[in-house]
Every structure is written in structure tokens, then in C-alpha cells.
Amino acid sequence: MRLDPYLLRKDFPMYSKHDSSFEGKPLVYLDNCATSFKPQCVIDACNHYYEDITANTRRGDYSLAHQADKAYDEARATVAKFLNAKDSKEIVFTSGDTFGMNMAAYGLLPLLKEGDEILLSPSEHASNVLPWFEVAKLSKAKITYVELDEENRITLENYQKALTSKTKIVSLASVGNVLGYAIDVKKFVSLAHEVGALYIDDAAQSVAHKKSDVQDSDVDILVFSGHKMLGPTGIGTLYGKMSVLEKMKPLFYGGEMNARFKRDGYLTLDDIPERFEAGTQNVAGALGLAKACEYLSSIGFDAIEEHEAMLRKRAIEGLKKNGNAIIYNENSDTGIVTFNIKDVFAQDVATYLSSKGVFVRSGQHCAKILPEYLKTQGTVRASFYIYNTIEDVDTFIAACATAEDFLDAFFS
Amino acid sequence: MPFSLDHQELLREIIVDNYQHPRNFGEVNDDSYVTIHMDSASCIDDIYIQVKMVSDKIEDVKWHGTGCAISMASTSIMSELILGAKKEDALNIMKEFNKMMAGEDFDEEVLGDAICFINVNRQPSRITCANISWRGLQKAFLEEEKKEHV
Ligand SMILES: Cc1ncc(COP(=O)(O)O)c(C=O)c1O
Numbered sequence: 001m002r003l004d005p006y007l008l009r010k011d012f013p014m015y016s017k018h019d020s021s022f023e024g025k026p027l028v029y030l031d032n033c034a035t036s037f038k039p040q041c042v043i044d045a046c047n048h049y050y051e052d053i054t055a056n057t058r059r060g061d062y063s064l065a066h067q068a069d070k071a072y073d074e075a076r077a078t079v080a081k082f083l084n085a086k087d088s089k090e091i092v093f094t095s096g097d098t099f100g101m102n103m104a105a106y107g108l109l110p111l112l113k114e115g116d117e118i119l120l121s122p123s124e125h126a127s128n129v130l131p132w133f134e135v136a137k138l139s140k141a142k143i144t145y146v147e148l149d150e151e152n153r154i155t156l157e158n159y160q161k162a163l164t165s166k167t168k169i170v171s172l173a174s175v176g177n178v179l180g181y182a183i184d185v186k187k188f189v190s191l192a193h194e195v196g197a198l199y200i201d202d203a204a205q206s207v208a209h210k211k212s213d214v215q216d217s218d219v220d221i222l223v224f225s226g227h228k229m230l231g232p233t234g235i236g237t238l239y240g241k242m243s244v245l246e247k248m249k250p251l252f253y254g255g256e257m258n259a260r261f262k263r264d265g266y267l268t269l270d271d272i273p274e275r276f277e278a279g280t281q282n283v284a285g286a287l288g289l290a291k292a293c294e295y296l297s298s299i300g301f302d303a304i305e306e307h308e309a310m311l312r313k314r315a316i317e318g319l320k321k322n323g324n325a326i327i328y329n330e331n332s333d334t335g336i337v338t339f340n341i342k343d344v345f346a347q348d349v350a351t352y353l354s355s356k357g358v359f360v361r362s363g364q365h366c367a368k369i370l371p372e373y374l375k376t377q378g379t380v381r382a383s384f385y386i387y388n389t390i391e392d393v394d395t396f397i398a399a400c401a402t403a404e405d406f407l408d409a410f411f412s
Numbered sequence: 413m414p415f416s417l418d419h420q421e422l423l424r425e426i427i428v429d430n431y432q433h434p435r436n437f438g439e440v441n442d443d444s445y446v447t448i449h450m451d452s453a454s455c456i457d458d459i460y461i462q463v464k465m466v467s468d469k470i471e472d473v474k475w476h477g478t479g480c481a482i483s484m485a486s487t488s489i490m491s492e493l494i495l496g497a498k499k500e501d502a503l504n505i506m507k508e509f510n511k512m513m514a515g516e517d518f519d520e521e522v523l524g525d526a527i528c529f530i531n532v533n534r535q536p537s538r539i540t541c542a543n544i545s546w547r548g549l550q551k552a553f554l555e556e557e558k559k560e561h562v
Contacts, residue, residue: 344481345456345479345480345481346456346480347455347456347457347480347541348480348481348482351535351537351538354535354537355534355535362456363455363456364456377456377458377478378456406481407424407427407428407481409534409535410424410427410531410532410534410535410538411420411421411423411424411531
């Protein structure tokens with residue numbers, strides 16, 4: 001079924017509470033790759049913990065604590081179902097994607113040795129590059145890259161060229177956060193497994209937009225943030241296959257992750273996933289994240305993809321008609337449009353659009369190797385989501401048409 | 413009415429002119445200059461400011477790099493304002509500039525062309541672009557002080 005963004009907006013206080021406007025102008029929020037708005041049901045799910053069942057989890061013998069435990073376990077099961085994980089024990093709650101990537105990289109450090117290769121791409125986000133740089137330094141493993149094609153895509157062919165018998169880890173975003181290209185995760189995973197490498201999916205930009213099925217794709221680890229998929233900030237997930245989690249070393253040590261310890265340094269770890277969740281957890285966040293999973297599932301990813309594709313097509317056509325834009329990802333697979341206005345610095349475009357109530361991102365979008373390939377220092381990125389409308393796109397296009405007048409943002 | 417409010421077009425021209433024809437633009441390879449690199453994770457501005465102090469006077473200023481129109485124009489204008497100035501005078505201009513950014517009363521007289529940034533605080537996220545050069549200068553003064561003490 002087709003998705004109705006006008007109807008969905010009623011669920012989002014950022015629209016419904018403010019009459020879809022901000023500072024007196026219609027709110028045209030097109031920075032969904034950075035973070036998404038939250039529906040009321042997600043906010044309510046978080047508040048339910050604070051208002052009705054506040055107690056620390058996994059340490060109370062009283063019934064209130066039991067309620068909090070139950071809700072937290074149910075949230076884990078809901079996320080497992082959302083990803084089609086075999087077992088909810090394979091779901092580790094984190095504070096977000098960046099945390100998850102660090103947990104994966106440092107967790108796998110003991111498996112790496114000198115000369116091993118960690119395969120990334122030049123379009124990865126800092127959070128899927130820098131933890132590996134650190135781990136490579138510590139293990140003397142080598143970072144290698146899949147070369148991008150002329151469209152700056154990761155192709156299967158180049159990926160196959162980059163995989164070697166020394167590749168021990170492949171870590172790639174299933175959807176890139178600058179150009180929005182998607183990769184065929186299932187195929188990539190099977191090739192990684194053929195050379196004996198583990199495959200890590202940075203799903204920060206895909207979970208909100210495409211169906212994730214970890215059993216079908218067979219990824220070893222999948223990491224994402226809640227806040228980009230209608231969930232709260234400060235919560236995310238690391239999914240790991242049980243056999244992989246068993247090999248991973250926890251990144252954080254402290255309460256609730258140990259079973260026993262003694263003065264001589266003896267330590268036994270708690271079970272999986274608890275051993276990866278040291279300290280008091282973000283219970284409210286977990287409940288909100290689970291609700292976001294349910295909300296997205298109820299809309300359905302076919303409808304979401306169709307809606308984003310429609311908006312993106314309209315935006316590309318509009319930018320082309322305007323005639324003053326350089327588009328970097330005309331054939332992208334998701335609702336991301338990355339461009340520049342000729343002879344105007346990206347940040348100046350973003351400020352100008354902001355003065356028209358259109359909110360987009362400018363810069364390098366945390367993927368600091370990519371500008372070499374795009375041959376530009378920075379770009380402007382508009383990213384669409386379920387609550388964006390045709391009118392949003394049209395306002396955006398109309399504003400871009402006159403972006404050469406960017407100093408109007410300060411004068412007039 | 414203050415000059416600044418009556419001459420919007422002129423102020424805009426100053427920005428465009430300094431962006432398109434940056435003053436004191438260039439790079440020197442000379443140890444007697446303090447070099448400050450202004451960049452940050454959140455913006456693409458990547459600007460180097462080089463200052464040569466002789467006792468308490470700014471003997472020369474050069475800068476190079478890339479950035480948005482606001483940061484480039486700001487650096488160009490600052491370089492003209494402080495070239496040949498005494499440190500304390502440069503600090504005084506900086507003080508008035510910061511007041512302007514904060515929307516407080518300020519002394520228009522000392523700001524020269526930098527008055528063109530009077531409206532930047534309409535876009536609060538861009539204040540960091542307009543004052544990047546001044547923040548750089550402040551760092552240069554600190555570096556220079558460190559040098560004096562060794
Ligand atoms: C592809 C990708 N990976 C990782 C991240 C980091 O996510 P977070 O900042 O939520 O930890 C992002 C966020 O922009 C992203 O787009």
C-alpha cells in the first residue's frame with residue numbers, strides 16, 4: 001500500500017505540535033540521514049519507563065524491577081524480530097552506531113594478527129574507518145580499500161578484486177551516507193565467507209529505509225543507531241551471530257557484565273549479550289527503539305522505498321530543470337540527493353536554503369576520504385523520509401533555483 | 413540611522429569583492445611568521461593564517477586555504493584591518509567585532525569593512541565562519557607569546 005505522508009505527520013510532534021512550521025515558515029526538514037523525527041508512540045514508549053516502571057534492570061528482586069526487566073527483554077526481542085535474528089540473545093544494545101563499530105572493532109582485535117587485512121571502502125563514514133585504524137595499529141593488520149567506480153559506487157567486480165586470502169574482516173555500509181548507494185549485502189557476505197573473512201554491515205543508513213534480514217544476508221555483525229530510524233538518541237544495536245559474539249572481547253568492563261571476580265584478578269564474564277552491556281543501560285531508549293521498529297514494520301519497507309524513490313525522482317528532475325546544480329548521485333538507490341550549486345560553496349547553499357526554511361546538510365558528511373573522489377571539498381545533501389511530501393521537494397527545488405543569491409540569507 | 417543599516421547593497425558588495433578577490437592571499441615559507449591552521453570537524457573551512465610580529469606590531473599577514481564566502485571574506489578583511497597595526501589595536505578591533513557578532517552595541521568606527529558582517533548573526537550557525545579569522549588571530553598571538561617565552 002502507498003504511504004501517506006500527510007497522515008503520518010499527525011504521528012510526529014515535530015509537525016503536529018507546530019502546524020508543520022518552524023520559525024514562521026513551513027518546515028522542510030531534509031536532513032534525515034543525520035537524524036529523523038520521532039513519532040509520539042516512540043516518545044511515549046520512552047516515557048513509559050520514566051513514568052511507570054522506573055527501576056534498575058537486572059539487579060532488583062522486587063516486582064517493579066521485574067517489570068523493567070520484562071520491558072527491556074521484550075524490547076530486545078522486538079529488535080531481534082525486526083532484523084529477523086535467530087535469537088534475541090544476538091542483540092546487544094549500544095548507545096549508537098559509533099559505539100557499535102568500536103565494540104566490533106576492539107572486540108575482534110584478539111582475532112587479528114600482523115599482515116591480516118581489514119577491507120573498507122573510501123566512502124565509509126568516520127565511525128566505520130577510525131575504529132579500524134586504531135585496531136590495525138594495535139594488531140599490525142593492514143587497512144585495504146575497495147576501489148570505487150566512475151560513479152563512485154562500490155561494484156561487485158571491484159570488491160572481488162579487493163578480497164584476498166588475507167582479508168580477515170570486511171566492514172562496509174550497506175547504504176553509503178553521502179551518495180546513498182546500496183550494495184548487495186547477501187552477495188558480498190558470501191564472497192567474504194569464501195575467503196574466510198567476517199562481514200560487518202554498518203547499517204546506519206539502511207535500517208530505516210530497507211528491510212534488514214540478518215539470516216538471509218548472513219552478515220556476521222550488523223550495527224545501527226536508533227535515532228536515524230525514528231528511535232531515540234543514545235540507543236543503538238549491535239547484532240552479532242552467536243558464534244561471532246562468543247569470540248568477541250567486551251569493550252567495557254564493570255557492573256552487570258561479569259559473573260564472578262576476585263581480588264587476584266580472576267574474572268568470569270556474564271552470558272551473552274549481558275557481557276557486552278556493562279553498567280546501567282538506557283532502558284527508556286531501548287523501549288523507544290523497539291517501538292520505532294514496530295512503527296516502521298507497520299508501514300512496511302516496500303511503501304517506504306517507493307515513497308522515497310518518488311520524492312528523489314522529483315528532486316533530481318527539479319534540480320536538472322533548474323540547471324545550476326552539479327548532481328553527484330543521479331542514479332542512487334535511496335532517498336539521498338547529493339549536489340552542489342555551481343560556483344557556490346556548499347555551506348553557503350545550506351545557509352541560504354535554511355533562510356527559506358529548507359534544512360539540508362552541507363560538508364563532507366563525516367566521510368572524509370570521499371571528497372578526493374568527488375573532486376570537490378564539500379557537497380550539499382538532501383535526504384528524504386516517510387514524512388516528506390511533494391511540497392517539501394518543490395520548496396527545496398524552488399529555493400535551489402536562486403541559490404546564487406546566497407548572500408540574501410544575510411541581507412534583504 | 414547608522415551607516416551599516418542604510419547600505420545593505422554596499423555591505424553585500426564588500427563580501428562578494430573580498431571573496432572573489434581575497435586580499436593578502438598567499439603562503440610564505442618563513443619561520444619568522446606564526447602559522448595557524450583553522451579547520452574543524454564540522455565545517456569544510458580550511459584556512460591558514462600567517463602573522464609576522466615585530467615587537468608589538470603586526471608587520472605582515474598572509475593567509476591561504478579554502479572556505480565558504482563568509483569565512484574567506486572575513487579573513488581577507490581582517491588581514492587588511494590588522495596589517496601594520498599594533499597588537500593592542502588589533503585586539504580592540506577584535507573586541508568590537510565580537511560585540512557585533514553577539515548583537516551588542518559596538519564601535520562602528522574601528523571595524524572598517526568588517527561592518528559587512530553585521531547581519532551574520534541572523535544565521536547563528538554562521539557566526540563561527542565570520543569570526544574564524546579573528547579566532548585564528550587570537551591563536552597566533554598566543555603562539556607568539558609562547559615563542560617569546562622560550
Ligand atoms: C554510514 C554511517 N555510519 C555511522 C554513522 C554514525 O552514527 P552515530 O553518529 O549515530 O553513531 C552514521 C551517521 O551519520 C552513518 O551515516
